[in-house]
Amino acid sequence: EAGVAQSPRYKIIEKRQSVAFWCNPISGHATLYWYQQILGQGPKLLIQFQNNGVVDDSQLPKDRFSAERLKGVDSTLKIQPAKLEDSAVYLCASSLIGPRDTEAFFGQGTRLTVV
């Protein structure tokens, strides 16, 4: 079974530039998560989708971050404009229904460096 796919693996941008990350979850997984993991810290949930609807985006900095999952499958996370403190690994995860029913499986992540 293919895992969660993310791209790109690495990205270096200057502050105030824009960047987008892409995620393809495991086939059949209705729930998709985006996490931000700053170096030395645990992952922090940014946004959670159930199919193409947002379940939780309470920790998403909406002034600069946006995410969409238009057809209930792939998802993109965008940062515009980026700040130095956005340097982190952005992890995408998916699960069959939600964490109440099964665990989340994580992709390899996109390591973002803002300079």
Add this chain to the structure above:
Amino acid sequence: ELKVEQNPLFLSMQEGKNYTIYCNYSTTSDRLYWYRQDPGKSLESLFVLLSNGAVKQEGRLMASLDTKARLSTLHITAAVHDLSATYFCAVFLFEETSGSRLTFGEGTQLTVNP
């Protein structure tokens, strides 16, 4: 707000020794996950603990959950170098108003020395 605390944050141990990592959380939950993360890699699911008193074992690792004490432990038996990694616990919380969320601890960076 749910808080998840792990200790220790850093653990250096010798091969062959035993040790326990602790995960405390602040709000009632009956579902907890343990993940492993190698440097530069993603998170690998180790254990899913679904009820009070749950105990699961895989190789040299054993995880348990005490929902009354809001505590989970990850016990390492006779450590080997291959276990060197960062270990995270993650607590599931479901709220009527905001839905479900998985909240992670800070992680325990384990180094097993020969």
